[in-house]
Amino acid sequence: xxxxxxxxxxxxxxxxxxxxxxxxxxxxxxxxxxxxxxxxxxxxxxxxxxxxxxxxxxxxxxxxxxxxxxxxxxxxxxxxxxxxxxxxxxxxxxxxxxxxxxxxxxxxxxxxxxxxxxxxx
Numbered sequence: 001x002x003x004x005x006x007x008x009x010x011x012x013x014x015x016x017x018x019x020x021x022x023x024x025x026x027x028x029x030x031x032x033x034x035x036x037x038x039x040x041x042x043x044x045x046x047x048x049x050x051x052x053x054x055x056x057x058x059x060x061x062x063x064x065x066x067x068x069x070x071x072x073x074x075x076x077x078x079x080x081x082x083x084x085x086x087x088x089x090x091x092x093x094x095x096x097x098x099x100x101x102x103x104x105x106x107x108x109x110x111x112x113x114x115x116x117x118x119x120x121x
Contacts (some may be wrong), residue, residue: 010105041065
């Protein structure tokens with residue numbers, strides 16, 4: 001990981017709906033990043049009981065914030081809500097059925113900074 005990343009923060013945005021079967025793997029892939037200066041905002045879109053139980057396992061993690069919606073608003077609303085609450089220079093999106101490699105954030109940020117890119121995908 002580059003020294004360029006020492007002052008960088010990333011807000012990771014996870015819209016979530018009824019994903020009990022796989023969302024733990026998604027969240028764990030963020031937690032296990034080699035780049036550690038991240039916060040994860042999960043916007044739960046009024047999921048079922050099983051999914052809420054899974055998410056509650058992460059409620060005490062210091063880098064994870066869960067926003068619980070009382071009405072289903074769809075993924076775009078969830079992403080925009082999390083973005084509005086961000087103060088980070090960088091925002092990364094992950095969906096509830098995605099899994100990141102451990103170096104994903106560090107490699108992507110290093111690439112962006114070295115090349116002066118403001119947006120990558």
